[in-house]
Amino acid sequence: MKLGNHIRRLRFEKGDISQEALANGVGVTRQTIHSIEKGKFVPSALLAFKIALFFDSPVDQVFYIIDK
């Protein structure tokens, strides 16, 4: 099982938000956002909620489970 996400799509939908601006908004580095977007890093529940809150969306609309 892996964790997928719609962060990249949401960034563009919510007005071309840069990775850096999102990173600043949730208090992590740009590299961390990049890794989450690419699925290379699974964020903590707290960070996942912070990201969802940043986009003003429920967590399950930002993150989803990929069944494999």
Add this chain to the structure above:
Amino acid sequence: MLKLNKKIVRLFTLATLVLGVISLFWLVYDYFLYKQLKPVILSFGELGRLEQLAEFVWLSYLFMFMVHIVAGVTLLLHLRYFRVIRPINIVIVLLGITSFLGVFSDWAILGDISKEYEAGWDTSGEWPILYILLGIHAVFLLLLTGISAGILRRLKENDGEEMTVQKDEMVFTAAQYVGLICGIIGLVWSLFALLISQRLPVSYYHMLATSILILIPYGLVVLYWFILKFNEKIGEWYDEKQCRDVYRSGFMTLVVTIPVMLALYLVIHNEKIFVKGEYFWFPFLIFTSLTLFSVLTLIHYKEK
């Protein structure tokens, strides 16, 4: 997180540019003085007026030492301000560390030349090293002044919006690069000293002092990072991915260094092989750990 504004970056860049240009003039002075001193010293002639002029060489190296410290801070400020690490940044850090360590080598070599001249010994082996080091200083200072001038122009042209970064990754990444460079230099030095010591005496103090010198650039970057983090709680020093990367790298470093150190232990204490290495295990351990930790952290952090 300390706030970084354009004025501070401009001030440090300007200071680096001015100090860099003055250092280049000092290098020219040193070069021409060495050119006059070398034949006199090699033929054991009278130094005369050159002896007084040679006193300024020490001053020039003291000045260069300070320039390297200021340059280090400026380069870190550039990384934090522009938030990009380009190959040129890595090249200048590599050259800067080599040149910085070169200043101490210059001091040591000049001291040796002075003592050997007074004792009536041949110093022809020392001069080429001195010239090579002058070349390294010159390349570094030229690159440094060029970059500083370019950045001053960029700062003037780009009066756009400044962004305060909550979690700075540039100093963290720079620390790993500096750690990697210092680690490799230290490993090369340790192995070189180990080989030399099989035939010539290498003192404990010499080994210790050189190891500390090699670690100074890394120590300064870490100190700068600590200053930035001073007002934050320890738990907030890293973000969660940095934390994971540091833990993984630390664990892997531990796993790798144990067999490496065991091998070294067996070699040093094996009477059949008999390698004189009692002074080397600790510097070797430090530099192996630093190299591994830095490279692994960089790999994990940059994993795409």
